[in-house]
Amino acid sequence: MIDREQVLHVAKLARLRLTDDEVERMPAELSKILDHIEKISELDLDGVEPTSHVIGLENVLREDEPAESLPRERALEQAPDAAPDGFRVPSPGS
Amino acid sequence: MTDPALMTGARAAAAVDAGELSASELFELYRARSAAEELGAYLWVAEDAPETSGPLGGVPLAVKDLFCVEGVPSQAASRVLDGYRPPYTSTAVRRLIDAGATVLGKTNMDEFAMGSSNENSGFGPVRNPWDETRVPGGSSGGSAAAVAAGLAPWAIGTDTGGSIRQPAALSGIVGMKPTYGAVSRYGMIAFASSLDQAGPLTRDVTDAALLLRHMVGRDPMDSTSVGLPEPIELPTAERLDGVRLGVPPELTGEGVEPGVREVFERALALAEELGANLVEIGLPHSPHGIAAYYVIAPAEASANLARYDGVRFGPRLGDGDLASLYEETRAAGFGDEVKRRIMIGTYALSSGYYDAYYGQAQKVRTKIADDFRQAFEQVDLVITPTSPTVAFKLGERTADPLAMYLSDYCTVPMPLAGIPAISLPGGLSDGLPVGIQLAGPAFSEQRILDVAHALEQAIGFGGAPWQRVGA
Numbered sequence: 001m002i003d004r005e006q007v008l009h010v011a012k013l014a015r016l017r018l019t020d021d022e023v024e025r026m027p028a029e030l031s032k033i034l035d036h037i038e039k040i041s042e043l044d045l046d047g048v049e050p051t052s053h054v055i056g057l058e059n060v061l062r063e064d065e066p067a068e069s070l071p072r073e074r075a076l077e078q079a080p081d082a083a084p085d086g087f088r089v090p091s092p093g094s
Numbered sequence: 095m096t097d098p099a100l101m102t103g104a105r106a107a108a109a110v111d112a113g114e115l116s117a118s119e120l121f122e123l124y125r126a127r128s129a130a131e132e133l134g135a136y137l138w139v140a141e142d143a144p145e146t147s148g149p150l151g152g153v154p155l156a157v158k159d160l161f162c163v164e165g166v167p168s169q170a171a172s173r174v175l176d177g178y179r180p181p182y183t184s185t186a187v188r189r190l191i192d193a194g195a196t197v198l199g200k201t202n203m204d205e206f207a208m209g210s211s212n213e214n215s216g217f218g219p220v221r222n223p224w225d226e227t228r229v230p231g232g233s234s235g236g237s238a239a240a241v242a243a244g245l246a247p248w249a250i251g252t253d254t255g256g257s258i259r260q261p262a263a264l265s266g267i268v269g270m271k272p273t274y275g276a277v278s279r280y281g282m283i284a285f286a287s288s289l290d291q292a293g294p295l296t297r298d299v300t301d302a303a304l305l306l307r308h309m310v311g312r313d314p315m316d317s318t319s320v321g322l323p324e325p326i327e328l329p330t331a332e333r334l335d336g337v338r339l340g341v342p343p344e345l346t347g348e349g350v351e352p353g354v355r356e357v358f359e360r361a362l363a364l365a366e367e368l369g370a371n372l373v374e375i376g377l378p379h380s381p382h383g384i385a386a387y388y389v390i391a392p393a394e395a396s397a398n399l400a401r402y403d404g405v406r407f408g409p410r411l412g413d414g415d416l417a418s419l420y421e422e423t424r425a426a427g428f429g430d431e432v433k434r435r436i437m438i439g440t441y442a443l444s445s446g447y448y449d450a451y452y453g454q455a456q457k458v459r460t461k462i463a464d465d466f467r468q469a470f471e472q473v474d475l476v477i478t479p480t481s482p483t484v485a486f487k488l489g490e491r492t493a494d495p496l497a498m499y500l501s502d503y504c505t506v507p508m509p510l511a512g513i514p515a516i517s518l519p520g521g522l523s524d525g526l527p528v529g530i531q532l533a534g535p536a537f538s539e540q541r542i543l544d545v546a547h548a549l550e551q552a553i554g555f556g557g558a559p560w561q562r563v564g565a
Contacts, residue, residue, distance in 0.1 A: 014440040017421035037385040050456030054274050054512025060317040074181040080410035087405050093415030
């Protein structure tokens with residue numbers, strides 16, 4: 001179950017501005033999904049190791065050597081507001 | 095000579111190599127057809143093909159919009175990436191181009207690969223060429239429809255919970271999800287990083303083997319990538335003598351509609367005639383796969399999609415402070431399903447809920463992988479239907495997200511365990527294709543392709559839309 005207040009809180013954490021309609025719809029919609037996924041809490045999995053990587057690779061390392069990277073102007077090409085040497089954003093404000 | 099439009103990719107590549115077919119004429123045939131298509135399969139079609147050389151003979155390739163291709167729109171079918179043209183090419187596409195493929199176009203998909211019907215695209219749905227009132231499956235729905243309709247000889251897609259295999263099944267073609275890490279994820283727009291894998295969608299099993307052969311390999315740009323023990327060979331097997339196929343009641347019984355079960359049982363009988371031994375095996379935790387998946391995938395997605403904030407790429411909305419820029423850009427850019435998954439994932443990872451959701455789901459994942467490990471001590475491969483139903487009607491499941499999620503019931507356990515699986519057409523139910531799924535242990539791609547090839551010959555599937563159009 002997830003209620004209206006929790007939906008608004010989670011939306012804030014996720015930086016999503018919800019419309020009034022979404023705020024109305026989401027508690028019921030998400031609760032139905034959560035009811036289904038909460039079924040896994042009924043399983044007794046004490047002592048089971050959680051999967052962190054399916055193939056079991058560990059510590060993939062390489063030499064720390066400088067290599068070519070994307071030129072700055074190429075990386076900035078797709079920015080909605082590029083400054084000469086960075087991404088421009090408004091002030092974080094108060 | 096055979097009509098070039100009726101050739102598989104491998105056959106066309108061989109014809110180009112033998113000087114019987116011009117690569118540029120073949121490209122023009124598919125380009126014209128794709129530019130004029132009305133299924134909604136493509137989001138972008140190339141105007142011309144660069145010169146290529148290599149074993150793939152310049153045969154045109156349809157590429158899911160999830161793959162970055164330098165200078166070409168690569169939007170993951172999301173409005174939040176509207177107009178994005180990446181400055182680099184994904185490793186999977188790069189390797190295929192280096193082997194002689196030419197990029198024909200970018201195919202439609204569910205936004206950020208979140209969906210099972212292609213109805214979640216930010217650019218409109220895709221129609222199934224077998225019946226245009228039905229969905230082609232998803233999320234690689236555009237790639238599947240393009241191959242099935244003869245708009246491309248072959249295509250690539252990505253699979254997180256079934257997004258290659260399920261649309262392949264619903265569209266009557268072959269689709270393969272390799273072992274996690276077999277194909278580099280570099281330049282593949284991330285959905286759920288512990289699950290995402292690229293793979294081929296093709297007219298037959300041989301084409302799947304040929305594309306896969308050129309896609310796989312360790313890539314320094316993806317530290318989770320691993321090399322296969324041997325190069326993929328084109329399959330030639332016609333018999334299945336001594337092959338042990340495991341049939342799990344959990345994925346073949348309840349919930350599988352009767353028409354699908356009938357085709358599946360016919361495929362089992364054919365496998366036995368070819369010499370295979372059928373063994374009942376248990377996958378007792380697989381029924382919990384959907385629940386675990388719909389914690390893990392949204393949790394990882396909520397983190398991966400944090401980067402779409404209107405700062406580095408895509409459109410920017412909001413005037414005022416930085417927080418409203420983020421919030422308005424994301425509110426306008428993401429569709430309903432993507433928002434739902436970001437909400438579920440953020441909730442599941444939020445303080446106080448982590449252990450109950452994500453932690454528990456990762457334990458379920460361990461149990462699902464253990465089930466497969468035990469099964470593979472008794473059998474070589476596991477066989478199931480790919481989808482519990484045939485292609486459903488457009489709009490049929492859009493109002494009920496949970497019903498949509500259950501479309502992935504038979505395909506979700508394999509990516510949770512990281513193992514490879516293929517879907518091949520098994521026959522028709524009421525005129526609509528049914529997929530048969532074969533799954534094997536990690537790095538058993540060759541075995542899967544060989545068995546799928548033998549089964550494909552015995553099934554003799556025909557009458558697909560691409561076989562009816564011609565040049």
